[in-house]
Amino acid sequence: METEKQDWYLEYEIHKNRPGLLGDVASLLGMLSINIVTINGVESLNGKINRRRGMLVQTDDAKKIELLGSVLEKVENITLRKLRQPTIIDRLAVRHGRYIERDAEDKKTFRFVREEIGMLVDFMAEIFKRDGHQLVGVRGMPRVGKTESTVAACVSANKRWTFISSTLLRQTVRNQLTIDEMSGQHIYMIDGIVSTMRSTEKHVTLVREILRMPYTKVVEHPDIFVRETEYDLTDFDYIIELRNHPDEEITYENIETGFSGFDIP
Structure with missing residues (x-):
């Protein structure tokens, strides 16, 4: 053999x-x-x-x-x-001729700028190809390309993307999944602001169920998500930061408990 x-x-x-x-x-x-x-x-x-x-x-x-x-x-x-x-x-x-920037102290945090989106998409696609539970957090200011990069990575990894909560086209807040949506072929995308500040109890229950599933989940705005829930940043396997330029500060100053226009176009 x-x-x-x-x-x-x-x-x-x-x-x-x-x-x-x-x-x-x-x-x-x-x-x-x-x-x-x-x-x-x-x-x-x-x-x-x-x-x-x-x-x-x-x-x-x-x-x-x-x-x-x-x-x-x-x-x-x-x-x-x-x-x-x-x-x-x-x-x-x-593939790209350079290493991804990685936080010196927190080895699971990876940093990208907008001009490196191609590399970011490849990185996320490699993560998405893996089986089993994975929790990925994505930090970034509005309209920097967080959701678009995640969707592109799903396409590259030949996976389906399922919005559990989102503001990409219009505010999405799901309360249940269909049987066809419950599989390892799906990447579940959660907006940490929408799911914790503008949702229903049914939605919160669904998010908890999804986080227990042995599949890949992506949470935008993970800092807000852990601030408003029982989860912790240590629960994340990867934290990805996307900036318009290297010196940009990712802040949440406009976020107030219960409401935010942070990611609304």
């Missing part, structure tokens, strides 16, 4: 980019029968020459990866930075 091939992430830093260096690394991979799936420069800064290379490679033998690592550590002019099974962050770094 043929062993299934696995992906691995390889990243190294170049100290002296001599001619043929990449070819030498590729030749080494070839000799070990390790396939290169994708390669890209990673984290180019300020238009300077990129000194890091990221690769997704594939092999059916983990021992070959161990051997690859030991050989690369002895190669002059490069430093091996990462050699591991790829995370979502690794895959997107190779």
Whole structure:
């Protein structure tokens, strides 16, 4: 029976980019029968020459990866930075040529600006492809692209999106789901302001039921949601922040208990 091939992430830093260096690394991979799936420069800064290379490679033998690592550590002019099974962050770094900004203290918080929406959509799509319970919080000011990015990620992940509460087109407050809407093929989208400040008891009951379901849920304005409910930010698996520009402050100064025009067009 043929062993299934696995992906691995390889990243190294170049100290002296001599001619043929990449070819030498590729030749080494070839000799070990390790396939290169994708390669890209990673984290180019300020238009300077990129000194890091990221690769997704594939092999059916983990021992070959161990051997690859030991050989690369002895190669002059490069430093091996990462050699591991790829995370979502690794895959997107190779695809987009840079790492997603991640909070230094809260590792589950990821930051994007509007010009990075393509990367954000890819990131969320990778999350949505996973099975089981996942709770994703999305922070951002009005009309920055929170809902649109989530819907685009659903399309990319081949999932259906179901608005439980929303202000995208008109105020939506659902009180029940149909049988067809209760499956892992759906991504449940909840507006934390609408669900806690403009809803009925039936809606609140439905939200609690959905949060217990073993599927993916996305909550916009998670800070308001946890402020007004029994849930906590520690219940979230991912917190995504989307800004118009890096220095924009995400605030909720216009929100008053019981009513808000925060996200109404």
